[in-house]
Amino acid sequence: MLNESMEQFIREHKEEAFELLRTIGRIPAPSNHEEKRAAFCCQWLKEQGAEGVIIDEALNVVYPAVTRETAGLEVYMAHMDVVFPDKEDLPLTENGDFIFCPGIGDDTACLVCLLMAAKYLARAIKEDRLEEVYPSHLPGLLLVCNSGEEGLGNLKGVRKICEKYGNQISAFCTFDSQLDKLVDQAVGSERFRITVRTQGGHSFNDFGRDNAIEKLAEVISLLYRIPVPENGRTTFNVGQIQGGTSVNTIAQEAHMLYEFRSDRKENLDYMHKQFDAVIEEARAAGIEIQTELLGLRPCSGKIDPGRQAELLGRAVAAVEAVTGMRPRTGSGSTDCNIPMSLGIPSVCAGCYRGGGAHTREEFIEASSLTDGCRVVFHMMFQR
Ligand SMILES: [Zn+2]
Known part of the structure; x- marks a missing residue:
């Protein structure tokens, strides 16, 4: 007491x-x-x-x-x-x-x-x-x-x-x-804003061009295939997506907020490598993609x-x-x-x-x- x-x-x-x-x-x-x-x-x-x-x-x-x-x-x-x-x-x-x-x-x-x-x-x-x-x-x-x-x-x-x-x-x-x-x-974490850009255009006249929203969705599904390590606790999340102009416009830009966390430094490093690999893969597939580090907690x-x-x-x-x-x-x-x-x-x-x-x-x-x-x-x- x-x-x-x-x-x-x-x-x-x-x-x-x-x-x-x-x-x-x-x-x-x-x-x-x-x-x-x-x-x-x-x-x-x-x-x-x-x-x-x-x-x-x-x-x-x-x-x-x-x-x-x-x-x-x-x-x-x-x-x-x-x-x-x-x-x-x-x-x-x-x-x-x-x-x-x-x-x-x-x-x-x-x-x-x-x-x-x-x-x-x-x-x-x-x-x-x-x-x-x-x-x-x-x-x-x-x-x-x-x-x-x-x-x-x-x-x-x-x-x-x-x-x-x-x-x-x-x-x-x-x-x-x-x-x-x-x-x-x-629990350490890294947080990013990820932006995808394309030429865009009219949804009818320019049909067939790349759509930034669709490309961003592709990146999201790649990120969600990353297997998390079994030891300790490691998580990831896409917390927000934004983009596009109107219903009849092929989206020129889309972005998302993404984070991963872990209570172990080696797992945080592993997630960082996996994340880099996904971004590289997207670039290799011709996607114009930019990442911006928003936060880093060791x-x-x-x-x-x-x-x-x-x-x-x-x-x-x-x-x-x-x-x-x-x-x-x-x-x-x-x-x-x-x-x-x-x-x-x-x-x-x-x-x-x-x-x-x-x-x-x-x-x-x-x-x-x-x-x-x-x-x-x-x-x-x-x-
Ligand atoms: Zn608090």
């Missing part, structure tokens, strides 16, 4: 946390355009007495809470961006204990839990009680409301943090998704197994102490991909109960936010 001072703080600030969730939940934050949310989080942290908070070039809000000469640096994150492109306020509604809003769980709820821990820490520093809350033998602490976790954000925020602090980071933890799951293995590099197990053990203990249930562990595509690819022990823990992530019907149980705060406090402060 949490120590009494933290438990009391969480109880006394329960309403404030809910209100913060409602406020931030409404602020639009599409990946690569987190400006409004970043400005709010930065200002809020400063109002809580946090010192040294900045917004970096990648739109991360960075709070260097504790700096220590030796003993490394622990990074704690929650991402600000949502998958929805909205530029206006996001629609938030409530019904009993349920709060509905696109992005409310993933990752606004986790972000609020992180901010509440930042507030607790900032206050302890101000009141000269840091030693009590976070003893001096522990590593430095860097708290980040990060940008660019979702889709085409391509992990921009965490890349920036690792670029800047990489070799100092001794452990990395991001709070993302639900309380019952921990991610301790990185798999795990070599991480010291003992240090990784220690960090995972802390996360399991935190969730178990708070919820009474042992969380599932597994692989996922999260901000951990970047530190893990660099060999830094990393874990992703969740902070809420809810559902519908990445849909406009997303919801959370508001009361679960308190448990989310407890998990964050436990993970950061209790050893």
Whole structure:
């Protein structure tokens, strides 16, 4: 269980946390355009007495809470961006204990839990009680409301943090998704836009010419014949196709979005080779085809197994102490991909109960936010 001072703080600030969730939940934050949310989080942290908070070039809000000469640096994150492109306020509604809003769980709820821990820490520093809350033998602490976790954000925020602090980071933890799951293995992925072009023409007068849609369909069926490796988990998907001009036009252009993923680096490399072979085959058949890399998430590099197990053990203990249930562990595509690819022990823990992530019907149980705060406090402060 949490120590009494933290438990009391969480109880006394329960309403404030809910209100913060409602406020931030409404602020639009599409990946690569987190400006409004970043400005709010930065200002809020400063109002809580946090010192040294900045917004970096990648739109991360960075709070260097504790700096220590030796003993490394622990990074704690929650991402600000949502998958929805909205530029206006996001629609938030409530019904009993349920709060509905696109992005409310993933990752606004986790972000609020992180901010509440930042507030607790900032206050302890101000009141000269840091030693009590976070003893001096522990590593430095860097708290980040990060940008660019979702889709085409391509992990921009965490890349920036690792670029800047990489070799100092001794452990990395991001709070993302639900309380019952921990991610301790990185699923890597590659994402492409693939475009096919032809001369096109009139559907009746020029019948017989190549049609870009038909050629793209041919490429799709080749991609779907790639056998996935049996070890680990490897997947692929065509997620969107677009093209053509009208019903009586031989399509001049068509494109699709394609991705493949794997939890093993060798399988990701294999998929890349297979993908290249399909594109080559299409070109050899005379198809004018272009590929554009949209996103690249690396798999795990070599991480010291003992240090990784220690960090995972802390996360399991935190969730178990708070919820009474042992969380599932597994692989996922999260901000951990970047530190893990660099060999830094990393874990992703969740902070809420809810559902519908990445849909406009997303919801959370508001009361679960308190448990989310407890998990964050436990993970950061209790050893
Ligand atoms: Zn997320």
